Amino acid sequence: MAAGAAEAVATVVEVGSAQQFEEHLRLKAKSLLVVHFWAPWAPQCVQMNDVMAELAKEHPQVSFVKLEAEAVPEVSEKYEISSVPTFLFFKNSQKIDRLDGAHAPELTKKVQRHASSSSFPPSANECIKEDLNLRLKKLINAAPCMLFMKGTPQEPRCGFSKQMVEILHKHNIQFSSFDIFSDEEVRQGLKTYSNWPTYPQLYVSGELIGGLDIIKELEASQELDTICPKAPKLEERLKVLTNKASVMLFMKGNKQEAKCGFSKQILEILNSTSVEFETFDILEDEEVRQGLKVYSNWPTYPQLYVKGELVGGLDIVKELKENGELLPILRGEN
Secondary structure, three states, X not given: OHHHHHHHHOOEEEXXXXXXXXXXXXHOOOOOEEEEEEOOOOHHHHHHHXXXXXXXXXXXXXXXXXXXXXXXXXXHHHOOOOOOOXXXXXXXOEEEEEEEOOOHHHHHHHHHHHHOOOOOOHHHHHHHHHHHHHHHHXXXXXXXXXXXXXXXXXXXXXXXXXXXXXXXXXXXXXXXXXXXXXXXXXXXXHHHHHOOOOOOEEEEOOEXXXXXXXXXXXXXXXXXXXXXXXXXXXHHXXXXXXXXXXXXXXXXXXXXXXXXXXXXXXXXXXXHHOOOOEEEEHHHOHXXXXXXXXXXXXXXXXXXXXXXXXXXXXXXXXXXXXXXXXXXXXXXXX
């Protein structure tokens, strides 16, 4: 009987509506809840569902849920799910961590860490601290100029972060960002790591420059432009990107891993032509994602370009294939 009960617990529950999700969040508030936002068309999601099933057996005290991202859009939008697979971690009905992508070792590590976080002996706590410091160092060095902020450059979630983004944009500074609301461990750990108690925090070449007040001082003394790397003008950058290869596809994901159904379909069509092409993952670069819509006057993705000229999206590519016109266009014969 006990074995059967344990087996019943060690499962991944499928949630099909926003109401079910909220109920599950409330009912499992006292335990760690791991939610997999997935899509049936993505093979990497199916693989990660298998990983989740194994983790459920190993951690019967943890609740595991899978939720089809495109079937419950209100939940996906609420938690800013822009690609699959994505994993969210909840404790006390609050999101405490996030993992984007099919990274089984990292998922395993995060489940182990959060499942045992309240009962680690001191020696294990020291190991976790060391792991966190390595992770923080990696994040700080993820780009030449890194901004740790509340929210994103598109949607800052505090006035200081908003002002910081405005200054960096005004000076055409190229930077990447990390939303400290997406990871409580990073949010608290970085304060200690850098000995800086508030956000936003700006790093250049892995070194802390400071918060908003210091950036304002550097701007006033005209030193900011010499410290931070400049971004090429967006229009010039888009022109270079659209001409990077004779056939360029701007999509969600890449050749190996499409992250939306439309991108997957257009990949299959292009692969069937045997024509060489390159891809650009618009989920990796918000500036390109938004800017290319204006540059090409085309509001959706994927977008296909041949010799720097927009061909169109999935519907147009499908029509061209049906009419026998796609291959000559891809070869530059039209």
